[in-house]
Amino acid sequence: MSGHEFLDSLIVFGPVPSRRLGRSLGVNNIPPKICSYSCVYCQLGRTHHFSSSRKTYYQPEDIFERIKARTDVIIKKGEKIDYITFVPDGEPTLDAKLGLEIDMAKTLGFKTAVITNSSLIGLDCVKNDLMKADLVCFKVDAVQEDIWKKIDRPSKNISLKTVLEGIKSFSKTYKGRLITDTMLCGGLNDDARHIIELASYLGSIGACSNYISTITRPPAENTAKKPSEEKLNGAFQAINMAGGRAELNIGFEGVDFSSSGKAEEGFLSIISVHPMREDAVMAFIKNTGADPGLIEDLKLRGEIVETIYAGEKFFIRKINGPRA
Template sequence: KIDYITFVPDGEPTLDINLGKELSLIKTLGIKVAIISNSSLIDNPDVQNELMGFDLVSLKVDAVSNDIFKKINRPFKGIELDNILQGIRDFSSSFKGILITETMIIDNIDYGDEFEKIGEFLASLNNLEKAYISIPTRPPQEDWVRPPKEETVNEAFQIFETKLPKKVEYLIGYEGNAFSYSGNLEEDVLSITAVHPMREDALMELVEKDKGSFEVIEKLIRNGLIKKIQYQGQNYYLRKQKPPAPFY
């Protein structure tokens, strides 16, 4: 049974100008539809209107203080935290589906009383179903980013829980190896690693499912399409980034 067809970002899904049309087409299947957004465009009325048609919307709330927001999220010029927070408030007041939030916590950040502030903000939202606390579980873009200490995660949970009783949960574990496969190992690996890194045990399981050979993986590495890195004691395989185009 399918729970949801989910728009998962390879980038930010609300940037898609055809999002509303795609949603309408998928809805004809009679299956619930979800979307995971980083909230960067939630203050846009057109984006809000399109999100209203989803059955479940996940919005990112990593910070409510501008200095922490900029350090963690490094927003594009023109994206303002105050506008995002107000957009989330406005959206939550009208959305009739399931609304959840995700707050990513990382190490080397002086959170101070930020957990209190985030908890208060989340508690002010209408119809918030669940507030998730997450940590980096796959290799991040920046080397300095590390999962926080257990004490920090527990502190965030306890503070959130006082503001949102029985609505706070962790997203701190490895998501597992249940990846789909088509029978074309090379295409499957490139498709999955285009969205997020694959842990080595997950990759080996996919190789077995696809009845392929690890030589395919080694070929992708030799051809510069994927690369192998280590993070938190685990080997990961991820798509190799293309160099930026020259600017003239």
């Protein structure tokens, strides 16, 4: 790889398959790792370059040129791109030229997405830039100040109240696809009282999906732990009950049940995303003609666990299981 190609691959990467975005061509619009947070679970390690003010890092024309060169190659190969996604190794809205870069990327005829930690959404210029994207994913790990500080470790001049109000006000006028992502960490933000408050906030946003994620790669701090399946299911149910649309994102890619035709894979694929109540599991087994011993077998193999929520039995994919 030449020096030029190496720089190109730093700015534009992929496309990579993503459950949330399909085939996503990633854009690294800021140098690594400049961020307004230093999340305990960050897979990029601790933040050494804290920033909460926007500036220009690259010339938008340079970014555009690299996106265009990459999309030309992908199109020539007959491959598909679902989104051009601004998802750098840091916080994309710190880039003062983000809006212009989105405008330029859109001229190529692809949808655009931004995955943000939400910290700067209180700024009108950030709101205006994000309005241009076809999809915005907001991180919402906590709605209580002390928990937010422990998990996301924000830069001093960011206020949680401004962040939460900013997302809410954005959601009222945004016409694109708005989603949220919550990283659930054991012992940090998975306390039942916090989950109820978080669920109530997420339910008020009206997002297309509220993803609940867990750690899937080595975190910045070894204090960051996966939650239990019980907490994961509790968060899922609480968000749905509050009017949100919860979906699990726990590191298992879905299996196309209709094409695989295998009940076991189909079942595992569904409960990786949506914990299933016992009566729904029974209906699934009946409708697919699966072996009635399937559930016991999966439990014994450590692929699934049973958990109780509000007196009902649910089955969920085991996150610390053999394939986790």
